[in-house]
Amino acid sequence: MSQFAVELRDVVKRFPNPGGGEITAVNHATLQINHGEFFSLLGPSGCGKTTSLRMVAGFEWPTSGEIFIDGKPMGRTPPFLRPVNTVFQSYALFQHMTIFQNVAFGLEMEGVSREETRRRVEAALEMVQLTGMGSRKPRQLSGGQQQRVALARALVKRPAVLLLDEPLGALDLKLRKEMQLELKALQEQVGITFIYVTHDQEEALTMSDRIAVMNKGNVLQIGAPVEIYERPNCRFVADFIGETNFLFGKVKAIDPDFVIVSLHGSERELVGIPLGKFYSGQEVVVSVRPEKMRIFDDTPLKIGVTPNQPNCFPIRIINTMYIGSDTRIVIDFGGGTQLKVWEQNHLSTLDTLAYYAPGQELWVTMRPENVLILPQEE
Amino acid sequence: MSEKKPALWLRIYALLAYAYIYFPILILIIFSFNTQKINVRWEGFTLQWYKVLFNDQNVILATRNTLIIAFTSTIISTVIGTLAALALQRYRFPGYGAAESLLYVPVIIPEVVMGISLLAFFASIGLTLGLGTITLSHIAFNIPFVTLVVRARLHGFDKSIEEAAMDLGANELTTFWRVTLPTIMPGVLSGALLAFTLSLDDYVITYFTAGPGSTTLPLRIFSMVRFAVTPEVNALSTLWVLTVFIVLLIGQIAQRSQSPQQTR
Numbered sequence: 001m002s003q004f005a006v007e008l009r010d011v012v013k014r015f016p017n018p019g020g021g022e023i024t025a026v027n028h029a030t031l032q033i034n035h036g037e038f039f040s041l042l043g044p045s046g047c048g049k050t051t052s053l054r055m056v057a058g059f060e061w062p063t064s065g066e067i068f069i070d071g072k073p074m075g076r077t078p079p080f081l082r083p084v085n086t087v088f089q090s091y092a093l094f095q096h097m098t099i100f101q102n103v104a105f106g107l108e109m110e111g112v113s114r115e116e117t118r119r120r121v122e123a124a125l126e127m128v129q130l131t132g133m134g135s136r137k138p139r140q141l142s143g144g145q146q147q148r149v150a151l152a153r154a155l156v157k158r159p160a161v162l163l164l165d166e167p168l169g170a171l172d173l174k175l176r177k178e179m180q181l182e183l184k185a186l187q188e189q190v191g192i193t194f195i196y197v198t199h200d201q202e203e204a205l206t207m208s209d210r211i212a213v214m215n216k217g218n219v220l221q222i223g224a225p226v227e228i229y230e231r232p233n234c235r236f237v238a239d240f241i242g243e244t245n246f247l248f249g250k251v252k253a254i255d256p257d258f259v260i261v262s263l264h265g266s267e268r269e270l271v272g273i274p275l276g277k278f279y280s281g282q283e284v285v286v287s288v289r290p291e292k293m294r295i296f297d298d299t300p301l302k303i304g305v306t307p308n309q310p311n312c313f314p315i316r317i318i319n320t321m322y323i324g325s326d327t328r329i330v331i332d333f334g335g336g337t338q339l340k341v342w343e344q345n346h347l348s349t350l351d352t353l354a355y356y357a358p359g360q361e362l363w364v365t366m367r368p369e370n371v372l373i374l375p376q377e378e
Numbered sequence: 379m380s381e382k383k384p385a386l387w388l389r390i391y392a393l394l395a396y397a398y399i400y401f402p403i404l405i406l407i408i409f410s411f412n413t414q415k416i417n418v419r420w421e422g423f424t425l426q427w428y429k430v431l432f433n434d435q436n437v438i439l440a441t442r443n444t445l446i447i448a449f450t451s452t453i454i455s456t457v458i459g460t461l462a463a464l465a466l467q468r469y470r471f472p473g474y475g476a477a478e479s480l481l482y483v484p485v486i487i488p489e490v491v492m493g494i495s496l497l498a499f500f501a502s503i504g505l506t507l508g509l510g511t512i513t514l515s516h517i518a519f520n521i522p523f524v525t526l527v528v529r530a531r532l533h534g535f536d537k538s539i540e541e542a543a544m545d546l547g548a549n550e551l552t553t554f555w556r557v558t559l560p561t562i563m564p565g566v567l568s569g570a571l572l573a574f575t576l577s578l579d580d581y582v583i584t585y586f587t588a589g590p591g592s593t594t595l596p597l598r599i600f601s602m603v604r605f606a607v608t609p610e611v612n613a614l615s616t617l618w619v620l621t622v623f624i625v626l627l628i629g630q631i632a633q634r635s636q637s638p639q640q641t642r
């Protein structure tokens with residue numbers, strides 16, 4: 001067994017543009033996916049996720065670069081000779097065959113004996129909870145059930161790697177959530193490497209061992225969900241994953257662990273952690289997530305306890321929205337900047353709304369390790 | 379679907395429309411059983427015209443020719459037409475637009491023109507007119523029709539099922555036989571059915587490309603009715619209508635069993 005289940009080495013894919021010229025769908029992508037890993041490709045529409053997956057499956061060939069599956073360079077190996085299987089977004093079930101025949105198709109192609117085929121197909125159908133549905137036609141199943149057939153059809157081949165292109169995209173939200181959990185459990189049970197394409201950041205965060213965030217054909221960051229969320233390496237990733245506030249400023253001072261940024265349009269200074277290399281005077285973006293800020297009144301100040309920490313600022317409440325678990329507050333941070341702040345309603349007070357009245361003058365604080373300093377993109 | 383009944387006048391209107399189409403055929407069928415030799419008055423019931431028909435060597439020969447031509451040209455034109463439809467669906471190449479439009483020109487140009495040009499062509503390459511030339515001609519005019527019908531079916535064809543088949547280990551050929559063809563089969567069958575009926579009753583092109591001994595049924599009937607429409611022709615036509623009807627019925631049944639029911 002080689003080191004990686006799948007490796008993309010400096011892969012580029014260009015398509016001829018119907019209107020002339022070329023489209024670069026994937027731009028120098030390098031990915032290393034471990035054995036047994038649940039790896040997600042995440043990014044907005046058109047960023048090249050499907051193209052990357054199709055190159056691994058063998059439906060497209062890289063313009064340059066090389067793809068390795070279990071250490072073997074794939075070159076122009078056709079799909080039917082690659083040890084990977086795909087679950088298509090449209091499911092791509094064979095409508096003229098029964099569910100059983102659909103699932104058995106791949107085994108038949110391998111020349112597996114009749115008896116073993118029957119056994120393995122039944123086991124696969126049981127695994128996706130479709131026991132007894134074998135004689136139905138795909139159209140006689142619901143969307144979620146068809147999705148499971150597609151899954152069983154691919155898994156029954158016991159591939160080294162399973163490729164999934166937005167497999168839950170066509171399902172409604174509730175079923176989607178259920179299937180997310182099921183898929184994740186299934187992946188752990190069978191131990192197969194999953195490469196999972198999605199544009200849903202929440203889905204990627206909940207299911208993946210690691211995520212590659214893509215934009216415009218480029219792989220921007222690869223990391224565990226926590227890293228991607230807590231330590232994004234650029235403004236795009238910070239913006240695409242979860243919600244955040246951006247502030248703009250200039251680096252004032254640097255010490256090994258922290259950077260002080262003086263914000264544009266106000267006298268205020270923020271202390272945060274540098275995500276990248278910075279020099280004094282550099283223009284930067286500051287990202288602070290809404291749930292990482294605390295609003296408090298001036299009681300501690302009145303009783304003489306000055307908050308002996310940076311990042312404490314007077315603010316004004318603009319409005320609040322109560323959404324049950326949270327209260328979402330928009331504050332005026334000064335200098336024409338508005339920030340979103342989410343507070344969890346851990347107290348069962350009925351007058352939260354009364355607590356923050358629009359126009360009320362309060363304070364906000366944030367810990368320096370939650371203030372992320374990112375390079376300003378060109 | 380609601381079970382609402384159409385208004386009375388609509389039903390009468392529809393009935394009249396059907397009568398307009400089928401009444402002449404009904405008359406023809408009735409008179410094929412008439413003892414009277416002239417198609418004007420009903421005299422009495424007889425099967426003698428059918429007997430005459432079954433003993434008419436010329437008719438039997440013409441029937442044989444017609445069926446040979448229809449089957450051969452249907453099979454060949456269905457294969458070629460289907461492949462053309464698949465190619466047009468799958469590939470974009472220089473001259474695509476021209477290839478697409480030129481394919482359908484034979485559907486529009488007058489049959490007489492096509493007949494004459496085929497005759498000229500066969501003469502120029504020195505082919506003897508006969509069953510062979512008729513069959514070649516029928517293949518030629520059937521291909522566009524088959525392609526048209528199959529393309530209609532291919533519209534919205536989900537290419538990912540072919541990719542799925544290959545992904546599961548099927549090579550190109552297996553994918554075609556096991557997945558592509560069964561999926562487009564209803565379209566191919568309708569195309570073949572259309573080609574078969576077109577070939578069965580073609581007169582103009584056949585007339586130009588026929589040689590001695592290759593008379594087909596339409597040609598035979600035309601020569602029989604040159605002087606008068608006899609009950610024998612009525613009988614022949616009746617049998618023909620029946621044949622076409624059965625062919626259509628088989629086609630319908632085949633299609634229904636091919637495309638699974640939408641119902642849950």
Ligand SMILES: Nc1ncnc2c1ncn2[C@@H]1O[C@H](COP(=O)(O)OP(=O)(O)OP(=O)(O)O)[C@@H](O)[C@H]1O
Pocket residue numbers: 015016017023024025043044045046047048049050051052199
């Ligand atoms: N066969 C093709 N020919 C031309 N351009 C293509 C082709 N396939 C993809 N592209 C282009 O490549 C880019 C990336 O497409 P891709 O399908 O990989 O995006 P994606 O990330 O999967 O998006 P989505 O989330 O919408 O599925 C797009 O700009 C797309 O238009």
Ligand SMILES: [Mg+2]
Pocket residue numbers: 049050051
């Ligand atoms: Mg996609």
